[in-house]
Amino acid sequence: MGFITRGFRGKRETDESGRIPPGQYETHDFPVLSAGPTPHTSPETWSFTIAEGGEELARWSWDELRALPSETITKDIHCVTKWSKLDTEWEGVSVDTLLDGVESDAAYVMAWSDGGYTTNLPLEDVTGGKAWVAFGYDGEPLDPEHGGPARLLVPHLYFWKSAKWVRGLRLMDEDEPGFWESLGYHLYGDPWREQRYWGD
Amino acid sequence: MKIDPAIIPLGALRWLLAEVVELVPETPRVTSLVLDVPGWAGHRPGQHVDVRLTAEDGYQAQRSYSIATPADAERLVLTVEELDDGEVSPFLTEELGAGDRFELRGPIGGHFVWDGSAGGPLHLVGGGSGVVPLMAMLRHRAAAGLDVPATLLYSSRTLEDVIYREELDALARADPAFRVVHTLTRAQPEAWDGYARRIDGEMLAEVFEGGGEANAFVCGPTRFVEVAADGLVAIGYEPGSVRTERFGPSGA
Numbered sequence: 001m002g003f004i005t006r007g008f009r010g011k012r013e014t015d016e017s018g019r020i021p022p023g024q025y026e027t028h029d030f031p032v033l034s035a036g037p038t039p040h041t042s043p044e045t046w047s048f049t050i051a052e053g054g055e056e057l058a059r060w061s062w063d064e065l066r067a068l069p070s071e072t073i074t075k076d077i078h079c080v081t082k083w084s085k086l087d088t089e090w091e092g093v094s095v096d097t098l099l100d101g102v103e104s105d106a107a108y109v110m111a112w113s114d115g116g117y118t119t120n121l122p123l124e125d126v127t128g129g130k131a132w133v134a135f136g137y138d139g140e141p142l143d144p145e146h147g148g149p150a151r152l153l154v155p156h157l158y159f160w161k162s163a164k165w166v167r168g169l170r171l172m173d174e175d176e177p178g179f180w181e182s183l184g185y186h187l188y189g190d191p192w193r194e195q196r197y198w199g200d
Numbered sequence: 201m202k203i204d205p206a207i208i209p210l211g212a213l214r215w216l217l218a219e220v221v222e223l224v225p226e227t228p229r230v231t232s233l234v235l236d237v238p239g240w241a242g243h244r245p246g247q248h249v250d251v252r253l254t255a256e257d258g259y260q261a262q263r264s265y266s267i268a269t270p271a272d273a274e275r276l277v278l279t280v281e282e283l284d285d286g287e288v289s290p291f292l293t294e295e296l297g298a299g300d301r302f303e304l305r306g307p308i309g310g311h312f313v314w315d316g317s318a319g320g321p322l323h324l325v326g327g328g329s330g331v332v333p334l335m336a337m338l339r340h341r342a343a344a345g346l347d348v349p350a351t352l353l354y355s356s357r358t359l360e361d362v363i364y365r366e367e368l369d370a371l372a373r374a375d376p377a378f379r380v381v382h383t384l385t386r387a388q389p390e391a392w393d394g395y396a397r398r399i400d401g402e403m404l405a406e407v408f409e410g411g412g413e414a415n416a417f418v419c420g421p422t423r424f425v426e427v428a429a430d431g432l433v434a435i436g437y438e439p440g441s442v443r444t445e446r447f448g449p450s451g452a
Binding site: 001002003004005006007008009010011012022023025031032033034035036037038039081082115116145179180182183184196197198199200 | 212213215217250252253254255256258259260261262263264287291295300301302303308309310311312422425426429430432433439440442443444446
């Protein structure tokens with residue numbers, strides 16, 4: 001328990017669901033966080049690539065990605081800036097589908113995005129039904145400021161891992177820090193263990 | 201791994217105990233908390249802290265607040281806007297008094313920072329309390345005697361909502377290389393000769409006259425940041441030279 005601040009009681013929106021991780025609060029908005037201007041990539045020039053060691057292993061155009069089997073995903077999401085949002089509804093293609101048939105011994109991936117953003121993840125955190133390339137939110141096409149045309153969706157980790165404007169995955173043998181992970185944020189980012197920053 | 205150890209001393213961020221030295225009202229809705237934080241290892245202008253409040257029964261709430269002070273200030277100042285339905289901000293601005301203590305840790309954020317080392321003119325666009333991390337940069341620039349040209353375009357609802365108004369005016373009077381341009385979006389005093397509308401591409405083009413080598417920082421509510429960042433890119437700024445931070449009640 002931390003230091004008790006005189007007079008603080010809090011508003012105590014009860015979390016009977018047990019779905020709000022430590023240090024988080026529930027919001028009904030959908031706040032936006034980005035490090036720079038919102039890229040606006042048209043579907044005609046968009047593609048999604050899986051690569052390893054500089055070699056392209058698979059690639060989909062927008063139409064090809066949309067032709068893959070997609071699913072509706074309802075998940076709670078947790079941002080490191082403290083907000084959590086429950087029961088968000090997405091549409092996307094499972095990363096399992098994208099990696100199907102890709103031969104690799106890699107243990108990690110680096111997601112990369114338009115605008116230069118990157119974020120690192122263990123391969124086992126983006127496979128087994130845990131991650132998607134999402135292009136729909138709440139029944140609508142994903143808005144550019146929320147990462148459209150498509151973003152990574154990895155809802156069991158802090159939301160900075162769900163890279164907006166995602167364009168590909170680079171398979172890696174060893175872990176490397178991505179953008180925020182190089183600037184003091186946790187390499188893994190489990191909200192239930194409150195892994196916000198280095199050393200957490 | 202390519203982690204720069206200079207970014208965060210000792211790697212882990214420990215919770216520190218801050219003591220309130222003084223509460224300074226900035227506007228009817230905004231208050232600066234002047235804090236004494238033993239063990240604070242310093243920060244770079246533009247960074248923020250996490251504040252953690254604990255009730256007697258162990259209930260806790262955490263929020264993030266921008267640091268308003270320059271890098272080497274003796275005291276840490278957080279400037280906090282009171283949100284109507286807030287859980288933490290009304291407590292900080294209304295309930296706290298001198299001598300009270302609470303926990304914080306930081307500094308956090310290594311991207312939205314400016315310490316002068318990047319060179320180039322400094323172009324700042326702030327909306328409401330989004331001016332706070334920009335003020336840390338301007339205070340640092342003044343305290344360090346940097347002559348890098350700097351311009352702040354600052355959007356507020358009314359004149360009385362302008363945070364740091366007298367200090368900004370004094371800085372501009374004393375320093376021909378610093379310019380502050382206000383726009384008041386909701387109400388203007390009589391004989392107001394500044395802008396009187398929400399920021400738009402035309403205003404950005406008039407104030408900044410093209411990007412060149414500038415480092416641009418945009419901070420405010422989501423919609424404000426989207427318009428400002430898109431507008432700067434449209435008039436020639438490299439997207440990579442425009443750094444953004446968004447906060448406030450931002451339903452989007």
